[in-house]
Amino acid sequence: MTTNKSLFLIPKFITTPSQNGVGRYVCQLQRVVLKFCKNHGSSRGIREFIEYDLLNFANKNPEVVVYLKPRRHRGPVIKAEYLNGDDQIVFCHNNTREEIAKWLNLLRTQSGNHDGTRLRKLWHTDYPSIQGPWTPYTFRDPALNLAEFPNEELSRPLDQPKTATEELDELFKKQQESEVAESSEVK
Amino acid sequence: MSGLIRQFCNKLSSFTKCYSNVIARDNINIPSILSFHSRFYSNTPTLHEIVDPNKDKFITEEIIKNVNQQVSQGTQGRLFAVVHVAGKQFKVTEGDVLIIEGYWPPNVGDKISLDKVLLLGGSDFTLVGRPLIQNGLANVHATVIEKMLSHTKTHFRKKRRKQYKRINFYRIQQTMLRINKVEFVGQLNKPPDVSGLEYVIL
Incomplete structure (x- = not known):
């Protein structure tokens, strides 16, 4: 049976190998093998990289084992092996020295082979909520718990303007209140 | 013509009379009289409210005292913060992992402090910045x-019936951050005497 599974990216969430970075950071690249041809033109960039930059790379990253593997008349390849058992192969046909350096840097700073996957979220947390998740009842008046339905007040649309009668009523009430206040002042 | 002018003068005098009367009688009725020429501007008094500065002071002081007490006793529990990193805001707490997209200089293994803290909260209180909370009040450390x-993203453009079709592939740089610490340092409502000099090298 054939499937189309290889056509689609596998959706994944963020994973970090063994809580990396909680205490200190551990480089996840374990071993890197540079395979190249000593004669062929397509390996020229990788040969230049080996000649000029590889010692620096090895000195700066003592935790990474670097192997060189010359092979006659075959294309240049970088093979990276990670602490979690992943390996990744990068074909460097006709790449320049700078491009090799960039790919090697990418392999060094990765934690595994992410090919064929896509991230579903850019955020991972073990504590999704600290003040409690929102519900329709958060920040609502607790008096609503005792409301009885059908309720005319609560069933009214929120954006309904006041009727003229209601406004008049309010005015009248205000007037009465002010009169009461005035009379009390006089007393 | 002269008749017209006389009429106008009469009107004016009657208006001024009426106006002075009204002032003498009651201040409240002024707006309704003056609405005569309010087509161009309003003479109605601006609605205002006299705020008593001491009204909420007691409550505020009480709240600030409670927060400071919690922090000094270390009973505030797990804290979370909203931080602004590289143009995006993230809600973080200790142990979280974030991914920041786009070119961002920090390198693998670097320990950094996220200084743009927009909000700091615990289970019992929340400090909301306007827009940032006071510098030095919260520490958010990350590695x-x-x-x-x-993954390779596809940018496919096509216009129908226009013989136009383009396809581009691109990958975005991503930086993964581990949040090591979200902590409350210092005291609430005790701003430093001088601020803004944190990043100045003298």
């Missing part, structure tokens, strides 16, 4: 644990 590229 860069991974720099990688996203």
Whole structure:
């Protein structure tokens, strides 16, 4: 049976190998093998990289084992092996020295082979909520718990303007209140 | 013509009379009289409210005292913060992992402090910045644990019936951050005497 599974990216969430970075950071690249041809033109960039930059790379990253593997008349390849058992192969046909350096840097700073996957979220947390998740009842008046339905007040649309009668009523009430206040002042 | 002018003068005098009367009688009725020429501007008094500065002071002081007490006793529990990193805002707490997209200089293994804290909260209180909370009140420490590229994204454009079709592929740089610490340092409502000099090298 054939499937189309290889056509689609596998959706994944963020994973970090063994809580990396909680205490200190551990480089996840374990071993890197540079395979190249000593004669062929397509390996020229990788040969230049080996000649000029590889010692620096090895000195700066003592935790990474670097192997060189010359092979006659075959294309240049970088093979990276990670602490979690992943390996990744990068074909460097006709790449320049700078491009090799960039790919090697990418392999060094990765934690595994992410090919064929896509991230579903850019955020991972073990504590999704600290003040409690929102519900329709958060920040609502607790008096609503005792409301009885059908309720005319609560069933009214929120954006309904006041009727003229209601406004008049309010005015009248205000007037009465002010009169009461005035009379009390006089007393 | 002269008749017209006389009429106008009469009107004016009657208006001024009426106006002075009204002032003498009651201040409240002024707006309704003056609405005569309010087509161009309003003479109605601006609605205002006299705020008593001491009204909420007691409550505020009480709240600030409670927060400071919690922090000094270490009973505030787990804290979370909203931080602004590289143009995006993230809600973080200790142990979280974030991914920041786009070119971002920090390198793998770097320990950094996220200084733009928009909000700091615990289970019992929340400090909301306007827009940032006071510098030095919260510490958010993070470690860069991974720099990688996203999956290959496809940018496909096509216009119908116009013989136009373009396809581009691209990958975005991504930086993974581990949040090491979200903590409350210092005291609430005790701003430093001088601020803004934190990043100045003298």
